[in-house]
């Protein structure tokens with residue numbers, strides 16, 4: 293019999309799920325609902341902020357490109373999107389005796405030692421299910437802040453954890469080294485959106501998309517006593533204008549922060565184990581700014597990440613320009629508590645704070661910035677309420693599986709009707725674009741198997 297499936301959310305997970313269903317079955321129909329007016333979710337390229345710049349406000353790197361499970365390098369190739377291998381180096385912009393200069397990331401023994409200790413802790417714990425490699429107090433010390441920013445397991449490169457600890461539930465780093473990240477010249481968000489939009493051309497009437505927000509999901513209780521009762525196997529979703537749609541099953545890909553806030557009402561309410569799991573899954577903060585200057589200081593070279601301490605609020609700016617960017621453009625990243633605080637500022641205040649620190653660090657008050665800039669505020673974005681997932685550092689021992697169990701719990705279907713999918717539930721690569729895609733595909737596979 294012809295099956296009908298609903299997917300809620302048109303980010304990487306929703307798109308991955310749609311492809312899997314439509315590829316695997318010749319008759320199944322998919323109806324995808326997306327609350328925003330474009331596909332991609334946390335993969336979003338802004339081409340209007342600065343002329344000629346594809347500003348990736350969400351994901352920018354195709355991570356682990358050589359992992360055979362990662363579809364994005366192949367999708368980029370198939371759709372003719374140019375990729376560039378990320379060979380960016382790293383340097384500190386550091387103040388000594390009142391004067392700023394560049395230094396190598398290994399140049400300051402105190403920072404080096406700190407980074408090394410984090411890495412040693414990580415190495416010695418990496419095969420354990422839970423990992424808290426460093427419990428760091430929130431000290432406003434330049435060296436400590438820079439070391440946290442520089443650590444490959446710290447907030448700047450891998451995660452969005454608040455800085456009272458660095459890494460908990462860091463399961464995925466243990467999975468291996470799959471090559472340098474890739475940039476996508478036209479923007480990773482553009483690629484994801486394009487790939488999603490191709491679904492309509494490829495699958496015609498079997499694929500339908502509605503750009504509306506889902507407010508309610510009604511699903512029947514399903515237990516073994518109802519096994520042979522097909523009537524109990526329906527799910528009904530209600531959109532923002534009150535219209536109802538029915539399907540055999542539904543994949544829900546909206547971010548965990550929205551599920552926690554109950555922006556979608558489940559009838560009946562989500563079973564307790566899901567509610568408890570959601571309590572421990574968080575989305576961290578990550579903020580970016582795209583700026584253009586009248587000239588580039590000579591101390592800034594292409595393809596280097598610079599790390600600069602900001603005293604108040606304390607944190608680290610990481611900025612770089614790539615050789616293919618428009619003239620004098622820099623992209624600035626911040627993460628963790630610093631990003632969280634900046635998300636309370638208005639856009640202009642964040643920009644001014646960076647511009648001020650930067651002018652001081654390059655000792656040039658004549659540096660001017662274009663008034664037009666791009667910035668992000670994922671914490672306040674109503675469609676995500678945060679950047680990407682981490683788990684609360686509970687369990688407090690490296691053998692505790694509590695944190696991972698929360699991710700696993702959400703991956704369990706409810707009564708063969710509701711399947712959760714998204715970056716937060718992929719154990720190998722949570723917090724990534726490919727993790728989200730793979731998770732969407734796995735949920736679709738499970739759903740097809742269960743509802744066949």
Ligand SMILES: Cc1cc2nc3c(=O)[nH]c(=O)nc-3n(C[C@H](O)[C@H](O)[C@H](O)COP(=O)(O)OP(=O)(O)OC[C@H]3O[C@@H](n4cnc5c(N)ncnc54)[C@H](O)[C@@H]3O)c2cc1C
Pocket residue numbers: 300301302303304305306325326327328331332333334335349350351352353354355504505506507545546547550555556578579670675676678679680713714715716722723724725726728
């Ligand atoms: C700043 C930032 C930097 C990142 N950097 C990288 C990186 O460099 N490399 C990498 O691999 N990953 C990175 N990530 C992570 C990556 O972007 C995400 O893991 C991935 O895009 C998540 O996909 P998803 O489908 O799980 O969720 P989402 O992309 O959030 O998709 C969920 C969709 O659901 C929609 N939605 C929400 N509520 C409703 C509703 N009620 N009804 C209908 N639709 C709804 C949303 O609009 C959204 O489109 C980054 C993320 C951020 C925010």
